[in-house]
Amino acid sequence: MHRTTTSSLALLPLLCTLSLGAGAAEYPASPITLVVGYGAGGGTDVCNRVLAMNVGKQLGQTVIVDNKPGAGTTLSLSHGARQKPDGYVLTALSSAGVLNQVLMPKVAYDVVRDFTPVAMVAQYQAGILVRADSPHKTLADLIKASKSSAKTLSYSTAGIGTPQHLTAERLAKQVAVDWVHAPYKSGPEAITALMRGDVDFMAQTAEWVPYVRDGRLRLLAVFTEDRVKGFDAPSLKELGYNLVAPSTLGVLGPARMQPATVKKLQDAFHIAGQSPEFENCADQFGLKLDYKDAPSYSAYIQDMLKSWTPVLKQFAAAE
Template identity: 40%
Template sequence: MTTPRLPQRRRLLAAGAALCLAATVPTGALADTPAFPSKPITLILPFPAGGPTDAQMRALAIAAGKELGQSVVVMNQPGAGGTLGPATMSRTAAPDGHTIAIAANTLYRLPLLQKVNYDPLKDFTYIINLTGYTMGIAVRADAPWKTLDDLIKDARSRPGQISYGSTGVGSSGHIAMERLARATGTSFNYIPYKGGAEEAAALLGGHIDFISNAGWGAQVDAGKERLLAVYSDKRLKRRPDVPTLKELGHDLVITSPIGVVGPANMPPAVVARLHDALRKAMQDPTYQRLVEQWDQEHQYMSSEQYRGYAAEQMPKEKAFLDQLGLKLQ
């Protein structure tokens, strides 16, 4: 019998070593590294179509799809103050990155107000924070109140008779107005809605007197609504004539970040891939134009920063709710 030539023997030995190494690696480790994404990604938007977030996220989805090599499909799933969509995702979607959702501050405020079927810190993977809603108090252009002080004085004279809308119980706009009402000794009649488009229709139709929320930009630009004040720390670049609540003597600054979350236990490599694609998509001119059109600011947070923000925010929200006397129902 002839002996294999040396190069051939080396090739055989190398192949045998590779087979031995493969036998020692758990099969799950090899299976855990599939190509991502392998199919279109669903981005759940927990607000109705037609609002400011809808337009922004559709622009972002198109840009992110180009980065990922797969389409990103926006699916509207409103309800429960913007928590129904991400909560449902956390229970039903595989943690493979192909189903993700937009999250707002209500996601970790609502569990402090009522029983929910999710844990904001255990049931989600925090991927990236994108921007933040700019909250404000807006009335119809023909409303009798020219300033916030006019509105508050009127509310004091007939408590509970002036109505306002915001996106769901426990939303940032709701809590902000309740804090303002408590601080000024007034009370208002709160009516929750599913999203900004519904609130605008209700306000312009005369069903409510004002809104405490974001999403008033287009109506203010069109001269249909008047912005009395904003909850931001500084006056807005596009609206330098509108005062902040802080300027008006109310120590109240409200921010409401908007980010992207996925189900718990997503692979770190998938999280990083989504984060990087969305981070690049944030530079898309159409997306940036829509963010600025609605008077929002870019509020980027990395995955780690975003999760840290959520953890820190829960005790802060609890303190605000305790001040208002709002307890778990």
């Protein structure tokens, strides 16, 4: 009897190893949720839905998009950080989620400590826009009007702490003007505010692409290193302002996910990001395709925090 018990105990490590291996091989055994920190209908939401559909087909399980908009994606990330690290709840990451943990020290997550990067698939491309009937034909016109108008000009964005918000504020400081920021919960809401005249201009990621193409909005400048392909507007750098908005559209899981699960998800998002459907979505909303695997994405996030933290602390102190 003693011999049998000892033998059984000796087999336990092997049995546990086999069980863990089987579990990894079976993943996913049920639907996966992808939490998106913006409202339905914007570029982040639509393109994540395209990714989710493709990833679901590859993995043989439905990937459900759950919109939790608000507070510059800190609500969705706070929710994602509390989930089990089993790969069944993932969170979409935009740059705002990274930057806001510096701007809002009381947020309930740390993007490096509390998450496992899965993959990055694209970059946002942002810019400054006015309505087609605006008297401002160039960024110089807008700045001149900001200095001479008796009324302080206002602008819309998809939220506080977004790269477009921070870049617009840094530009305002460089040109010595005051602008009133009107934050919304999504790009479509920010666009609607501009279209109906609630604000004078908009600083927003390229959900504006169809509006510029059909002539309803005018793009004055972009926040990218170079001009956005297909559009004539200059970059801020080209205009002499050394400003480039940080950018990422990617996916995270909770901290301490199993490497085998991360690898399976990473590869699925890589394939999904190369699909014709996602490329069409990227073209529609002005995204720049840019894939990074889990290790590269982790380094990218850490580099973003390192380079932008001093700027963000100065910005927060000035508020």
